[in-house]
Amino acid sequence: MTTDKTMDKRSSAFEYAPAPESRSVVDIAPSYGLFVDGEFTDAADGKVFKTVSPSTEEVLSEVAQAGAEDVDRAVRAARKAFEKWSALPGSERAKYLFRIARIVQERSRELAVLETLDNGKPIKETRDADLPLVAAHFFYYAGWADKLGHAGFGADPRPLGVAGQVIPWNFPLLMLAWKIAPALATGNTVVLKPAETTPLSALFFADICRQAGLPKGVVNILPGYGDAGAAVVAHPDVNKVAFTGSTGVGKEIARTVAGTRKKLTLELGGKGANIVFDDAPIDQAVEGIVNGIFFNQGQVCCAGSRLLVQESIQDELLDSLKRRLSTLRVGDPLDKNTDVGAINSAEQLARITALADQGEAEGAERWSPSCELPENGYWFAPTLFTGVTQAHRIARDEIFGPVLSVLTFRTPDEAVAKANNTPYGLSAGIWTEKGSRILAVANKLRAGVVWSNTFNKFDPTSPFGGYKESGFGREGGRHGLEAYLDV
Amino acid sequence: MSNDVSNSGSAARRLSVFKTYKLYVGGKFPRSESGRVYEVTDSKGDWLANAPLSSRKDARDAVVAARKAFSAWSGATAYNRGQILYRIAEMLEGRRGQFVREVAEAEGLSKSKAAAVVDAAVDRWVWYAGWTDKIAQVVGGGNPVAGPFFNLSSPEPTGVVAVLAPQESSFLGLVSVIAPVIATGNTAVVVASERAPLPALSLGEVLATSDLPGGVVNVLSGRTAEIAAPLASHQDVNAIDLAGADEALAKELEIAAADNLKRVLRPQAVDGAADWTAVPGIDRMTAFLETKTVWHPTGSLGASGSSY
Numbered sequence: 001m002t003t004d005k006t007m008d009k010r011s012s013a014f015e016y017a018p019a020p021e022s023r024s025v026v027d028i029a030p031s032y033g034l035f036v037d038g039e040f041t042d043a044a045d046g047k048v049f050k051t052v053s054p055s056t057e058e059v060l061s062e063v064a065q066a067g068a069e070d071v072d073r074a075v076r077a078a079r080k081a082f083e084k085w086s087a088l089p090g091s092e093r094a095k096y097l098f099r100i101a102r103i104v105q106e107r108s109r110e111l112a113v114l115e116t117l118d119n120g121k122p123i124k125e126t127r128d129a130d131l132p133l134v135a136a137h138f139f140y141y142a143g144w145a146d147k148l149g150h151a152g153f154g155a156d157p158r159p160l161g162v163a164g165q166v167i168p169w170n171f172p173l174l175m176l177a178w179k180i181a182p183a184l185a186t187g188n189t190v191v192l193k194p195a196e197t198t199p200l201s202a203l204f205f206a207d208i209c210r211q212a213g214l215p216k217g218v219v220n221i222l223p224g225y226g227d228a229g230a231a232v233v234a235h236p237d238v239n240k241v242a243f244t245g246s247t248g249v250g251k252e253i254a255r256t257v258a259g260t261r262k263k264l265t266l267e268l269g270g271k272g273a274n275i276v277f278d279d280a281p282i283d284q285a286v287e288g289i290v291n292g293i294f295f296n297q298g299q300v301c302c303a304g305s306r307l308l309v310q311e312s313i314q315d316e317l318l319d320s321l322k323r324r325l326s327t328l329r330v331g332d333p334l335d336k337n338t339d340v341g342a343i344n345s346a347e348q349l350a351r352i353t354a355l356a357d358q359g360e361a362e363g364a365e366r367w368s369p370s371c372e373l374p375e376n377g378y379w380f381a382p383t384l385f386t387g388v389t390q391a392h393r394i395a396r397d398e399i400f401g402p403v404l405s406v407l408t409f410r411t412p413d414e415a416v417a418k419a420n421n422t423p424y425g426l427s428a429g430i431w432t433e434k435g436s437r438i439l440a441v442a443n444k445l446r447a448g449v450v451w452s453n454t455f456n457k458f459d460p461t462s463p464f465g466g467y468k469e470s471g472f473g474r475e476g477g478r479h480g481l482e483a484y485l486d487v
Numbered sequence: 488m489s490n491d492v493s494n495s496g497s498a499a500r501r502l503s504v505f506k507t508y509k510l511y512v513g514g515k516f517p518r519s520e521s522g523r524v525y526e527v528t529d530s531k532g533d534w535l536a537n538a539p540l541s542s543r544k545d546a547r548d549a550v551v552a553a554r555k556a557f558s559a560w561s562g563a564t565a566y567n568r569g570q571i572l573y574r575i576a577e578m579l580e581g582r583r584g585q586f587v588r589e590v591a592e593a594e595g596l597s598k599s600k601a602a603a604v605v606d607a608a609v610d611r612w613v614w615y616a617g618w619t620d621k622i623a624q625v626v627g628g629g630n631p632v633a634g635p636f637f638n639l640s641s642p643e644p645t646g647v648v649a650v651l652a653p654q655e656s657s658f659l660g661l662v663s664v665i666a667p668v669i670a671t672g673n674t675a676v677v678v679a680s681e682r683a684p685l686p687a688l689s690l691g692e693v694l695a696t697s698d699l700p701g702g703v704v705n706v707l708s709g710r711t712a713e714i715a716a717p718l719a720s721h722q723d724v725n726a727i728d729l730a731g732a733d734e735a736l737a738k739e740l741e742i743a744a745a746d747n748l749k750r751v752l753r754p755q756a757v758d759g760a761a762d763w764t765a766v767p768g769i770d771r772m773t774a775f776l777e778t779k780t781v782w783h784p785t786g787s788l789g790a791s792g793s794s795y
Contacts, residue, residue: 136633152625152626247748250748251745251746251748252745254741254744254745254748255742255745258738258741258742258744258745258751259734259737259738259741259742261753266748268748423747438783442779442781445779447779448777448778448779448780449779449780449781449782450779450780450781450782451781451782452781452782452783452784453783453784454636454782454784457632457634457636457782459630459632459633459634459638461630461631461632461633461638462630462632462638462640462780462782463630463640463778463780464780465778467645467777467779468725468747468748469747469748471748472748472750472777474778477630477640479626479640479778487770
């Protein structure tokens with residue numbers, strides 16, 4: 001790994017005192033059960049697994065591990081609860097969801113610290129992005145519950161039944177909100193499996209359901225591994241499957257539900273192109289590029305992991321970008337000044353490391369700012385590859401880590417062609433001061449979300465989802481209702 | 488054929504001219520590259536024609552044609568697409584007699600019932616012609632995000648759609664699955680009803696004279712299962728409509744379609760029971776639309792007060 005000496009000096013000019021967020025706001029129990037039919041219970045086979053803090057490798061808690069038998073029990077509980085829940089007036093379902101939104105807001109600092117501990121992402125992000133969006137998502141869909149007849153899906157659209165939902169570890173509670181809020185608003189009941197490395201916030205959410213007085217069985221939470229997720233997807237009494245995760249698993253799920261009546265939505269991987277034209281405001285673009293690939297350590301399906309920069313401004317942009325990367329603070333996620341936290345797991349770190357090594361082996365030039373990484377935990381320095389071609393694996397595969405591949409282009413047509421040269425189609429960014437060029441390029445990009453002169457913006461009213469192998473269906477907005485209605 | 492020989496006055500009986508039915512691919516009328524044909528009979532089992540028995544290669548060629556046509560067709564204005572769909576209705580109306588005969592023979596219908604089917608098919612083109620420049624407003628729109636952004640969601644066509652036309656309703660069913668796919672800017676590779684492909688092959692002749700760019704609709708005849716398999720697994724096909732597949736075939740194709748995450752429209756009802764005369768909803772259009780959401784910063788003029 002090469003380091004730049006001048007960058008060293010510049011970054012060391014800033015010394016920050018530690019500013020850790022207090023852990024005392026969250027009380028993590030030594031063990032947690034599955035949340036089925038309103039009760040916390042052990043797994044049928046008594047299995048448990050440990051969840052660790054990725055930044056320290058400290059064991060946070062021991063969690064019951066769901067198996068096929070537990071999935072069956074949870075689906076039966078959800079089925080039983082469905083009859084009454086779906087028959088409730090929408091206005092009553094709405095009030096439950098409003099209650100949940102409010103309790104999330106009340107407990108948001110606790111949940112932010114918890115999420116940072118279990119996931120490894122900076123407290124700055126959980127506090128200012130994840131948690132506000134979680135509350136907003138419940139608040140938004142709460143309002144739809146008694147207005148479904150106006151949503152454009154017929155006068156009285158019906159729920160599907162039991163929704164089986166499998167979510168990833170990168171935004172554990174936010175992905176839960178994206179799944180559960182629209183499902184409940186439309187009158188479905190839920191069996192949700194959080195990721196094995198980040199089960200805690202979902203289990204705390206179970207407690208929020210209890211506080212909100214949500215009828216038992218409406219939400220069931222099954223921490224576990226891929227086998228539990230597969231059992232949820234394959235269960236014959238599940239009517240709807242929603243999955244966010246890798247494209248590989250998404251394809252497997254699509255095969256599993258083939259030939260059934262199960263409705264399927266998939267939100268999968270991406271290899272987003274962030275296109276910077278020669279007239280772009282460089283400083284803003286640099287901030288957008290940094291946000292695009294280092295937000296949440298790059299463990300974001302819609303990350304701007306390919307930087308496409310117009311050849312004429314390549315040097316200027318890369319200089320600015322490197323200067324900016326040298327000021328990123330990598331370290332303790334609970335520190336309020338931290339910009340880049342820990343990688344979520346040893347497995348993910350190994351994957352990122354292998355892909356970055358391959359980038360180097362294939363001839364791309366690797367650069368990282370000098371930064372001291374903590375001794376324990378899973379860490380990867382922000383990394384930039386230049387001299388990347390479209391044939392390089394780091395330009396084609398989703399790395400899902402803080403690794404940016406830089407490619408160049410000369411004309412807008414070339415930029416569009418390169419941006420679209422991927423089986424994925426989730427996100428893209430455009431940086432230019434020319435309005436007509438924004439519209440023309442946005443129009444040609446085959447991606448579900450396009451950010452012009454900004455990046456990684458999310459909102460519950462804004463539909464999110466992919467083209468091509470990034471999946472199908474939309475989450476958020478009026479569009480997000482369709483996935484949970486029998487239409 | 489019912490009219491192969493006709494009386495012309497009292498003198499000699501005139502021998503009619505048969506039509507060689509051909510595929511419609513890329514705006515041209517090729518035979519199957521395999522050189523194969525199969526016998527198509529009417530509902531009583533009498534010979535009607537030899538239709539091309541398309542091969543896997545024909546299917547792949549059709550995908551290439553559909554992909555080539557996608558950029559221009561999806562980039563055409565919605566108004567222009569509407570005009571062309573309406574032109575298809577006009578052309579069809581002009582050849583009404585031919586289609587009434589073909590549908591009657593294919594489906595064993597009386598002339599009046601077949602006429603009703605053809606009329607409904609013409610009207611369906613008109614219905615979808617009107618949709619091209621309305622669907623975006625119905626399913627897209629601005630989103631009131633909590634921040635200084637103009638946020639707009641718009642529907643865009645999914646791409647190349649493989650369409651297995653209904654087996655029973657050889658013409659109204661066919662039109663009912665093609666029109667919604669192309670109205671929104673997709674291009675299509677259509678597999679005609681296996682037993683009754685002639686109305687579909689003749690529709691190609693209508694499409695060719697309606698200003699519809701070549702390749703937007705490609706029509707193949709033959710064994711549905713044989714042609715559908717390479718389409719379902721084709722990496723450059725973006726979606727598949729399984730209307731004409733039975734339960735076992737539909738499952739098999741849906742599994743194959745997962746390889747590149749094609750959008751799959753499952754058979755809505757048992758084929759024979761499907762009611763193609765009912766007014767369609769928008770589902771067949773939205774099944775092959777992607778929602779693109781674009782965020783634009785709105786900036787600020789820096790003014791503090793409200794001054795409209």
